[in-house]
Amino acid sequence: xxxxxxxxxxxxxxxxxxxxxxxxxxxxxxxxxxxxxxxxxxxxxxxxxxxxxxxxxxxxxxxxxxxxxxxxxxxxxxxxxxxxxxxxxxxxxxxxxxxxxxxxxxxxxxxxxxxxxxxxxxxxxxxxxxxxxxxxxxxxxxxxxxxxxxxxxxxxxxxxxxxxxxxxxxxxxxxxxxxxxxxxxxxxxxxxxxxxxxxxxxxxxxxxxxxxxxxxxxxxxxxxxxxxxxxxxxxxxxxxxxxxxxxxxxxxxxxxxxxxxxxxxxxxxxxxxxxxxxxxxxxxxxxxxxxxxxxxxxxxxxxxxxxxxxxxxxxxxxxxxxxxxxxxxxxxxxxxxxxxxxxxxxxxxxxxxxxxxxxxxxxxxxxxxxxxxxxxxxxxxxxxxxxxxxxxxxxxxxxxxxxxxxxxxxxxxxxxxxxxxxxxxxxxxxxxxxxxxxxxxxxxxxxxxxxxxxxxxxxxxxxxxxxxxxxxxxxxxxxxxxxxxxxxxxxxxxxxxxxxxxxxxxxxxxxxxxxxxxxxxxxxxxxxxxxxxxxxxxxxxxxxxxxxxxxxxxxxxxxxxxxxxxx
Amino acid sequence: xxxxxxxxxxxxxxxxxxxxxxxxxxxxxxxxxxxxxxxxxxxxxxxxxxxxxxxxxxxxxxxxxxxxxxxxxxxxxxxxxxxxxxxxxxxxxxxxxxxxxxxxxxxxxxxxxxxxxxxxxxxxxxxxxxxxxxxxxxxxxxxxxxxxxxxxxxxxxxxxxxxxxxxxxxxxxxxxxxxxxxxxxxxxxxxxxxxxxxxxxxxxxxxxxxxxxxxxxxxxxxxxxxxxxxxxxxxxxxxxxxxxxxxxxxxxxxxxxxxxxxxxxxxxxxxxxxxxxxxxxxxxxxxxxxxxxxxxxxxxxxxxxxxxxxxxxxxxxxxxxxxxxxxxxxxxxxxxx
Numbered sequence: 041x042x043x044x045x046x047x048x049x050x051x052x053x054x055x056x057x058x059x060x061x062x063x064x065x066x067x068x069x070x071x072x073x074x075x076x077x078x079x080x081x082x083x084x085x086x087x088x089x090x091x092x093x094x095x096x097x098x099x100x101x102x103x104x105x106x107x108x109x110x111x112x113x114x115x116x117x118x119x120x121x122x123x124x125x126x127x128x129x130x131x132x133x134x135x136x137x138x139x140x141x142x143x144x145x146x147x148x149x150x151x152x153x154x155x156x157x158x159x160x161x162x163x164x165x166x167x168x169x170x171x172x173x174x175x176x177x178x179x180x181x182x183x184x185x186x187x188x189x190x191x192x193x194x195x196x197x198x199x200x201x202x203x204x205x206x207x208x209x210x211x212x213x214x215x216x217x218x219x220x221x222x223x224x225x226x227x228x229x230x231x232x233x234x235x236x237x238x239x240x241x242x243x244x245x246x247x248x249x250x251x252x253x254x255x256x257x258x259x260x261x262x263x264x265x266x267x268x269x270x271x272x273x274x275x276x277x278x279x280x281x282x283x284x285x286x287x288x289x290x291x292x293x294x295x296x297x298x299x300x301x302x303x304x305x306x307x308x309x310x311x312x313x314x315x316x317x318x319x320x321x322x323x324x325x326x327x328x329x330x331x332x333x334x335x336x337x338x339x340x341x342x343x344x345x346x347x348x349x350x351x352x353x354x355x356x357x358x359x360x361x362x363x364x365x366x367x368x369x370x371x372x373x374x375x376x377x378x379x380x381x382x383x384x385x386x387x388x389x390x391x392x393x394x395x396x397x398x399x400x401x402x403x404x405x406x407x408x409x410x411x412x413x414x415x416x417x418x419x420x421x422x423x424x425x426x427x428x429x430x431x432x433x434x435x436x437x438x439x440x441x442x443x444x445x446x447x448x449x450x451x452x453x454x455x456x457x458x459x460x461x462x463x464x465x466x467x468x469x470x471x472x473x474x475x476x477x478x479x480x481x482x483x484x485x486x487x488x489x490x491x492x493x494x495x496x497x498x499x500x501x502x503x504x505x506x507x508x509x510x511x512x513x514x515x516x517x518x519x520x521x522x523x524x525x526x527x528x529x530x531x532x533x534x535x536x537x538x539x540x541x542x543x544x545x546x547x548x549x550x551x552x553x554x555x556x557x558x559x560x561x562x563x564x565x566x567x568x569x570x571x572x573x574x575x576x577x578x579x580x581x582x583x584x585x586x587x588x589x590x591x592x593x594x595x596x597x598x599x600x601x602x603x604x605x606x607x
Numbered sequence: 608x609x610x611x612x613x614x615x616x617x618x619x620x621x622x623x624x625x626x627x628x629x630x631x632x633x634x635x636x637x638x639x640x641x642x643x644x645x646x647x648x649x650x651x652x653x654x655x656x657x658x659x660x661x662x663x664x665x666x667x668x669x670x671x672x673x674x675x676x677x678x679x680x681x682x683x684x685x686x687x688x689x690x691x692x693x694x695x696x697x698x699x700x701x702x703x704x705x706x707x708x709x710x711x712x713x714x715x716x717x718x719x720x721x722x723x724x725x726x727x728x729x730x731x732x733x734x735x736x737x738x739x740x741x742x743x744x745x746x747x748x749x750x751x752x753x754x755x756x757x758x759x760x761x762x763x764x765x766x767x768x769x770x771x772x773x774x775x776x777x778x779x780x781x782x783x784x785x786x787x788x789x790x791x792x793x794x795x796x797x798x799x800x801x802x803x804x805x806x807x808x809x810x811x812x813x814x815x816x817x818x819x820x821x822x823x824x825x826x827x828x829x830x831x832x833x834x835x836x837x838x839x840x841x842x843x844x845x846x847x848x849x850x851x852x853x854x855x856x857x858x859x860x861x862x863x864x865x866x867x868x869x870x871x872x873x874x875x876x877x878x879x880x881x882x883x884x885x886x887x888x889x890x891x892x893x894x895x896x897x898x899x900x901x902x903x904x905x906x907x908x909x910x911x912x913x914x915x916x917x918x919x920x921x922x923x924x925x926x927x928x929x930x931x932x933x934x935x936x937x938x939x940x941x942x943x944x
Contacts, residue, residue, distance in 0.1 A: 281942050285759055292747040309752055341944050348942030351870040355936045356803055358768040358835060359864045359873035361812055366868045418920045421799020424821050432815075432828035433802040443936060444799035 041153045043068055043145060043226070044129040046118045048111065049137035050075035050104060052310035053086045056137030062320045064093040066145040069126040073118045076101040097125060107189050109248055111223075111255040119232055133226045138307030139276065140289070140297075140316065144323035148275075148303045151331065152226070159231050159267045162221030162274045163260040176200070180252040181218040182209045189252075213247050215240070221260040224276035224306060227267075234266035235259065277302035277334050279341040282349055287341055291315045296340065302332040354443055354471075356436065370469045371442045376451040376545045377472055379509075380480030381538075384530065384560055389413075389453065391557040396547040399445060401452035405434065405459040420444035427459070434461045442471075451547060456481050456502035456509070463509050467516035473545045474513060478506055479527040479582025483560050486568045496577045506581055526583025531591050534559065562592040613808065621856040624712075624719065624847040631716035634706040635681065639694035642677070642725050649676025650750055652732045653721055655714035656680060659736040660687040661884065664786045666736050667696065673740070674749040675732065679725060681717045683708050700725075708897045715848050726842035730754040733838050733852050734876060739790070740767055740838065741929050742874030743940040756943055757841070764855065765839040766863030767874040769832075770937065771817045771881070772796050772926060773918035778881045789879035795923040797821065798935045801834065811835060811854040811861035818918040823907035832904060836876055837863055872941030875932055881918070 045063050049056040049072055060070045072090075074083045083101070090096040099118035104110045119132055131152055152158075166178040176183075183203045187195040212218060238244065244262065248254040263270055277300055279287040286307050289297060291314035297305050308315055351360045354372025362368070382388040382402070393400040393413065402411030409425040412418075417425050421444030423437065424430075430437045442450060454466075466472045481502045485495050513522055523541060530537050535556065542548040566589035569579050582588065645651065652675045659666075667678070678699040682690035683706075693701045704717065711717050722731055732750075734740060742753055742765070757765060772793035774781035781792045801816035812835050820831035836852045840860060849856050865871045885908070893905040908916065924935065932938045 281760075283760065287944060288756060288759070290744070290748050290752055292744060309755065311749070311751060311755075344940065344942045344944035347870050347940060348865075349869045351865065351868050351939075352936065355870075357801075357870075357873075357936050357939070358766050358803075358812060358814060359871040359939050359941065360869065361803055361805065361864045361866065362868045363866045366866065368868045416921075418821075418922050420922055422797040422818070422821065422920055422922045423800045424825065426821075426825040429800075429820065429825050429828050433804075436802040440799045440801070 041130055041149050042126070042128045043131045043133050043149055043152065044122045044126055045070045045133050045135055046115065046122055047072045047135050047137060047139075048075075048104070048114060048118070049073065049086075050078060052137060053078065053082050055308070055310045055316060057086045057089045058316065058320055059135075059137070059139060059141065060090055060096055061093060062141060063145060064090070064096045066323065067095070068145050069095045069097075069122065069129060071097050071099050071118045071122040071125075073099045073114045074101050075114075076103040095126075097121060105188060105190075107185075107253045109245075109251075109254050109258075112245075112248065112258045115255070115259075116236060120236055123229060123232060123236075130229050131226055132229070132232055133275070133304070134224055135276065135304060136224070136306055138310070139224075139304050140306075140308040140319045141304055142277070142297055142300065142319060143303050144325075146323070146325075147329075150329060151303070154329070155271075157228060157230070158269045158271050159225075159227045159263055160271050160273060160275045161225035161227060161260060161263050163219040163263055163270060163272050164221055166218050166220060176252055177220070178218070179204075180220070180257065181212055183252070184208075184210060184250045185252045186250070210247075210250070213240070213243055216244065216261050216265055218257065219260045219264055220256050221272070222274040222276065222278060223255045224274050224278060224304075225259060226275045227259070227263065231263060231267045235262045238262070238266070275303050275332065277305040277332070277337060278307070279337065281341075282345055287344075289315060294318050296337055300332065300334045300337050301330040302334055302337075354439060354446075356439055369471065370465070371439050371471045372446050373442055373449070374471045374473060374546070375442060375449065376547060377454050377466055377474045378451065378541075379454045379474065380477030380527070381475070381541075382453045383455065383480040383483040384477060384527075384534070385557040386560055388557055391555075392451070392542075392547065396451075396542065398449040398451045398547050401450065403455065403458050404438070404441070404452040405430070405454065405462055406457065407459060410437070411453075431459055431461065434459060435465045438462060438465065449546060451545075456505035460505060460509065463512050467512045475523040475541045475545065476510065476513075477525050477527055477530045478510065479503075479579060480530075481506070482527070482569070482572075482579060482582055483562070483565070486562075486565055487560070492571070492575065496572060496575055499572060499579065500577045503577075503579065503581055526581060528583030528585070528587040528591075531562075532587060562588075565592045617808075617856055617858060620849070621845070621847050624716075624849070624856070625723065625845075627712075628716045628719035628723065628847070631706075631711050632720040634704045634711065635702040635717055635720070636704065638682070638690055638701040638703050639699065640702075641697070641700045642679070644698075645677045645725060645729075647728075649729060650674055650732065650754065651676065651726055651729045652678045652734065653718050653726070654678065654680050654734060654736060655683055655708070655718060656685065656689060656736045657683040657708070658685045658687045658689060658888075660685070660689045660692060661783065661785045662736045662789070663689060663692055665788060667699075668786075669739055669788075670732075671698070673745070674751050679721050681714060681721070683714065713851060715851060719847050722842050722846070723844045727844040729842055730757075731840055731842045733840075733848070737789070737879045738769070738838075738876040739879065740874060740876055741932070741938075742767065743872060743929055743933065743938065743943055745874075745929055753943075754839075754841070763841045764837050764860040764863055765872070765874065766835070766837050767839065767876045768801075768814055768937065769834040769836050769878050770796050770875045770932070771819055771834075771878045771918075773818055773881045773923075775919055777915050777917045779883055779886045779915070781882045783882040783884060789882060790877060790926060793879050793881060794925045795919050796926055798924040798937065802828075806854070806861075808858075809849060809854045809856075809861055810858045811837070812864055813853075819904065822916070822918055823904060830903060837861065838876060839874075870939040870941050872943045873938050874929075875938050877926070 064070050099121045102110050102114040189196045248258050289308045290312050294315055350368050353369030389400050389402050399413045401413045404410050409427055410430050569585050572579050652670055680693050680701045682703045690703050693699045708714055773795050774793050797817045801814055804813045806813050814835040815831040824831040833853050838852050847856050854861050889905045889908045893909050
């Protein structure tokens with residue numbers, strides 16, 4: 041059982057040389073292919089560096105261009121050399137110059153010995169491929185690609201579009217079924233010899249010469265024709281990002297890589313001195329027979345993908361500023377907006393604060409200042425209570441507040457007296473749980489006892505503002521979290537409605553609040569409404585005035601001693 | 608049609624700024640020109656300064672440790688020996704000028720010229736002496752790791768918002784001695800009171816907020832300084848900064864943010880302005896009126912009661928590291944993992 045390493049090298053030759061020496065010093069034969077486009081002095085330096093290692097050989101240099109058959113040709117030649125020069129080699133491991141060994145070769149050989157005759161190569165049908173660059177998967181095999189993707193992108197794209205338009209399709213040679221997979225594999229001598237000595241090899245090579253990215257398809261396809269026992273996975277740990285380019289490993293990945301129990305990782309940053317020093321130290325005794333388990337690595341890079349493509353919901357920052365409709369959540373958490381409650385219940389915030397686990401703010405959008413919970417001048421994230429700072433961008437004020445306090449449910453009071461610039465956002469944000477008692481703002485007006493002409497004007501303005509707010513909420517069509525009562529409806533059975541609101545918005549989900557809140561004194565409120573109407577302002581939003589008469593003329597609405605959360 | 612016109616107008620603006628930089632370059636006199644030592648893949652730092660001698664030792668040490676290969680300074684008439692100190696450093700090139708900072712577009716004309724001459728094809732970082740660049744993984748990965756990754760990802764520019772740091776007590780009591788890490792004296796910052804507006808013409812984001820908006824400009828938030836910056840760019844001789852390092856032309860370079868919900872990688876410039884030295888500067892600069900919008904900020908500072916002014920509140924965050932900034936949502940790793 042001997043593994044031979046074939047390395048395809050085109051940059052960072054110093055590092056490639058170190059890795060080759062590391063394998064060679066453990067007794068493994070190494071064949072290196074250096075891209076002919078590497079400057080001669082650099083290639084010569086690599087040869088000189090490895091000259092004293094008899095098991096390090098160089099295969100004839102081909103000029104390799106990404107995405108073309110030249111890479112396959114280089115691989116074929118290097119593998120053929122490896123098999124011919126080293127009769128004892130039972131497996132060939134294909135690696136690049138940017139690969140780093142994570143475990144001793146002895147571990148790899150023990151792993152392969154326990155799985156005799158198995159070829160390790162990721163090889164999946166084109167139907168299952170989702171990673172392909174440029175959206176090409178099946179078409180890699182059925183179109184022609186004479187132009188370089190890197191150097192002549194427009195020609196490449198134009199030619200693809202032309203072939204699609206003309207309905208051109210190449211014939212796939214009989215006897216093979218297109219498969220794709222990682223370029224990095226570990227195959228048995230038997231399989232490789234069968235591929236290289238296939239009587240139809242010329243025909244296959246001619247076909248693959250015009251396949252797109254044949255290094256991810258040639259061996260992956262032909263192995264299905266010859267191999268007896270394929271495990272469709274790569275023994276090389278290699279992660280790709282959403283652009284299809286490999287993630288790079290740095291010094292700080294060392295522990296993560298080691299714990300993965302993979303044999304080889306790709307690709308390492310050439311200047312990651314700490315990583316190379318640790319991984320190229322002379323290997324200790326074979327550690328344990330553990331099989332590769334890259335789960336932790338997968339999670340780290342899956343998180344990176346999610347961060348790059350979905351981001352953190354409700355976050356607006358210098359490198360995440362989504363267009364409308366692309367926010368994945370306009371705010372980061374659910375929150376409650378209670379409209380009119382503080383008018384019906386004096387001291388409502390203190391009461392709610394006492395009986396719920398939420399942060400209960402007062403009027404965050406009041407004209408005079410932002411009334412934060414506890415009355416502080418600044419709040420989480422150093423948001424200030426200054427109304428001009430807040431009104432400079434009310435939406436940012438709210439999304440910042442929610443972001444800064446994530447983990448604690450936020451709740452604030454709202455009413456027609458406040459800055460209404462935030463209403464559209466509230467209406468469109470599915471996280472906003474809005475409960476509205478319409479017409480409630482008449483209560484503080486009634487209590488203030490201002491000059492009646494002025495009271496009437498203010499009442500009319502509030503009514504207009506509230507109507508606009510309601511139609512804004514309804515127009516958005518969200519509705520899901522919306523509860524609306526007229527003042528009359530609410531007063532009629534306020535315990536049930538309050539209970540329902542608190543439970544439905546999760547404000548008092550855990551335990552029932554101890555005591556009912558104190559309700560505003562409404563003696564004479566019905567008469568106040570009558571007078572408003574008689575002086576020419578029809579109070580439309582407070583609901584059935586007759587009902588309010590009935591409820592208020594005999595004193596406060598029916599109190600109940602305790603409140604219990606309705607399930 | 609409108610967009611074609613706009614594109615053309617921006618192209619003209621870019622050309623005009625390049626010409627202007629060439630004209631303004633005559634104001635520069637080389638003091639120490641070591642640019643012949645710049646290697647092909649060196650990371651370059653460009654900086655304009657005036658009387659910042661006390662900050663220089665730590666500044667140079669910080670950026671050398673990140674991996675800057677060569678520093679290019681414009682010394683705008685320092686009288687405290689800054690120019691001489693820099694001219695004595697083996698990895699610094701220094702030009703001097705006594706001309707107006709303001710009329711050189713706050714130094715950007717000079718920097719643009721130097722970038723055009725020496726920055727082409729390099730990754731260039733443009734910062735002030737009180738700005739310290741932090742980016743994801745900066746304590747374990749040198750700046751070259753970031754620029755290599757940006758190259759591999761075909762990204763040409765990297766955003767780093769200005770994060771104002773402030774002391775525990777009054778600014779005038781934040782003592783600083785040469786060689787100290789200024790972040791030790793200024794450990795606090797505002798984590799979540801920033802506002803963002805897109806600029807449809809240049810396509811950059813306009814970010815405001817933080818302690819200066821809160822303390823200096825609470826009644827005129829629109830006057831608060833812009834905090835968005837794009838200091839790290841793989842330079843091409845046809846590029847220009849359009850306004851400080853807030854935005855660039857061509858404007859595609861300003862798209863350092865994702866518009867489809869995801870997060871691009873980004874960093875921060877820790878802004879260590881509010882040391883005791885700021886008090887003296889404020890007095891000098893509000894008289895000199897050589898800074899942006901007639902040194903509005905320095906005057907606001909003078910008004911706010913120079914000696915006793917403080918920024919700290921119970922909600923201030925103490926700076927720890929880039930991971931803290933990321934979890935607060937100020938920067939992002941994007942898909943660099």
